[in-house]
Amino acid sequence: MQRVFDESEQLVCARVRDIPDGVYLAETFMDHDGVELDKMRKIRVTVTVKDSDMLVDLTGSSDVCSGPINLPLIGTRAAVEMAFKALTVPLDPTNSGHMRPLQVIAPEHTVVNPQYPAPTDSYGYVGNTLADLVIRAMAPAMPGRCIAGSYQLFGIYLLRVDTRYGKPFLFV
């Protein structure tokens, strides 16, 4: 089994090495935290690629919120890891070897690493946003492998993707 982890690590390292070394940034704002409705909350991602390593630093994201959008560290790691694997070796059977070249920094007492008793009931919004931000940050370095961000919360949506029935559209 150790050999499987090692081979996965080698494979993902080779893919990271293909990405040009550099610092890649992306940030966005949550409309509010669910309680303080007049305050936007920032999520900031700084990705540093050096040789076969990737460092995702979330320093600069908002402090812990009084509303429930805080995302505990385990969720923060999972969201970044999802994006990391999706960008490098999406179709390989997943194991921990894939995550060895990835380091995640999330300062304590922030929206991406809250401590007790911070409310965390609606953690999913920041989780989705984080994965989207990592992908958006890497878009200039990895053309053709990055997709646009997804939605957060919505009432209803209508869409057409099949051009046989007319022009594609999206109505949110």
Place this chain on the structure above:
Amino acid sequence: MKRLAIDVGGTFTDFVLLAEDEVVTIEKAPSLPDRPDDVFFEGITRLEVDFSTLETIIHGSTLVINTVVQARGARIGLITTQGFRDVLELARGNRIDIYDLFYKQPEPLVPRYLRLEVPGRLNFRGEELVPLDEAAVRTAAQRLKAQDVQSIAVCFFHAYANPTHELRAAELIHEEFPEAYISLSHVVSGEWREYERTSTSVLNAYVMPRMGRYLAALENRLREQHYRGILNVVQSTGGMLPSEGARQTPIRILDRGASLSSPLSKIWPGYHSGGDAAGF
């Protein structure tokens, strides 16, 4: 009385005969994908089984899963509640493979022009809100017949709570199109949630003609050999289903391999390896 188990896989067909005194006889033959029933009887001949001493035949088959994986199922139609023919294509809003950013949903097994709607509505308690439009069911059956489908899935809203509309529709379809195989959602999967029930009924319709022909052929040949016992088919759950039932719901025998191995290794640990149980 003796019991015989026959497992048809993609490569080999295995035969295990269990006599009353627990004497076990094993036979093995290469599978013939185009003539699975011939292999079935070839093994029986080689084991020199006397049908009059045989009580049960237990049959496992990969025919259903292979039909699905190789996309060799029937041309099918769907008759469903008015307003809901796109349930099958809308499916769920999830990305099944989370790491594949370019994931695309598979094409539905029934194209839109073969998904027909009929008026009629039940609520979740099974109470009738709108009676079934029988003329519309007949018209739909005729249209699907004209389109050369072999098999028709019927999935009505809340049929799990009250099957009467689906049962009546089956009678009407049979009158208009007697050759068609009919897959009714409340028989296949008596569960709520329309997408899952529709999808399962459609997949059942897809494998029904091929599996139905195969099992009917086995039943006929066994009858010719004067076999009076039961022909049981192994379900995905590891349980058994009489052949007549399996012809109606072949989807229940989709995945027989893994399901059979585990119970077998429990009752007979020595079968897989010298004493150590290894079910997979």
